[in-house]
Amino acid sequence: MKTALITGANKGIGFEIARQLGRQGFQVFLSGRNEEKMEKALAQLTKEGLQAVPLRMDVTDKKSILAAARQFSSHDIKLDVLVNNAAILLKTDARISSDADEIMEQTITTNCFGPLLVSKAFLPYLNNPARIVMISSSGGSMTDPVGGWSPAYCVSKTMLNSITRQLAYELQRRNIAVNAVCPGWVKTDMGGAGATRPVAKGAETPVWLATDAPQNLSGKFIRDKRVIDW
Numbered sequence: 001m002k003t004a005l006i007t008g009a010n011k012g013i014g015f016e017i018a019r020q021l022g023r024q025g026f027q028v029f030l031s032g033r034n035e036e037k038m039e040k041a042l043a044q045l046t047k048e049g050l051q052a053v054p055l056r057m058d059v060t061d062k063k064s065i066l067a068a069a070r071q072f073s074s075h076d077i078k079l080d081v082l083v084n085n086a087a088i089l090l091k092t093d094a095r096i097s098s099d100a101d102e103i104m105e106q107t108i109t110t111n112c113f114g115p116l117l118v119s120k121a122f123l124p125y126l127n128n129p130a131r132i133v134m135i136s137s138s139g140g141s142m143t144d145p146v147g148g149w150s151p152a153y154c155v156s157k158t159m160l161n162s163i164t165r166q167l168a169y170e171l172q173r174r175n176i177a178v179n180a181v182c183p184g185w186v187k188t189d190m191g192g193a194g195a196t197r198p199v200a201k202g203a204e205t206p207v208w209l210a211t212d213a214p215q216n217l218s219g220k221f222i223r224d225k226r227v228i229d230w
């Protein structure tokens, strides 16, 4: 049975990725920072006949990440897929030239250091071959016209894309594919009600990268199963 760990999986796109991988027969490690929310998410999956193992992890807290990795190691299994999905977009994230420094700090800590530290902590437990999927955003693109919305969030996704390329380069020897994916504008708490995509569509390409995408596709930025410009 294949295994996958998804961060920030108690709701939104992360929960949907867990659900879709569960339907494909994966043993899913459902990770989140809040016990109560995770219990609710687990109950929902159980109701749907799917199985998931809870793994408490706050991606901004190194101790919590290392404790989660230790807990995972007690299962004595390897991970086939790691999905770094957890992220924040602060409502106060409006103007890079004048916002409080803490907005950038908090956003980078969660959206960049989070995925990097989680990837490093779980590296010893990744299979050969394995896949790391970074949930990024077109907001991080340096090709699209930039500006006008949530600058700290956009900067954090540019940095995440760069982390993706560096990890992909270093991990090719271990047969670990690492890609960044833009899920599109998705109806979640983060995306809002005006978003154009249902959550199932938002999870589609991340799930493809976790399963059917060619193993030698690595170090790329992907949207709708196609490579896009950085």
Ligand SMILES: NC(=O)c1ccc[n+]([C@@H]2O[C@H](COP(=O)([O-])OP(=O)(O)OC[C@H]3O[C@@H](n4cnc5c(N)ncnc54)[C@H](OP(=O)(O)O)[C@@H]3O)[C@@H](O)[C@H]2O)c1
Pocket (backbone or CB within 6 Å): 007, 008, 009, 010, 011, 012, 013, 014, 032, 033, 034, 037, 057, 058, 059, 060, 084, 085, 086, 087, 088, 110, 135, 136, 137, 138, 182, 183, 184, 185, 186, 187, 188, 189, 190, 191, 192, 195
């Ligand atoms: N929705 C969109 O339109 C859209 C577009 C492009 C990219 N994305 C990306 O897609 C991913 C999922 O977004 P979403 O729309 O599903 O957002 P969401 O509904 O706000 O869910 C975000 C998830 O991340 C978790 N999280 C936040 N900080 C965390 C931390 N420190 N430790 C652990 N978990 C944490 C949240 O947990 P809590 O419930 O505890 O807060 C929640 O489970 C993100 O990477 C986002 O940037 C979304």
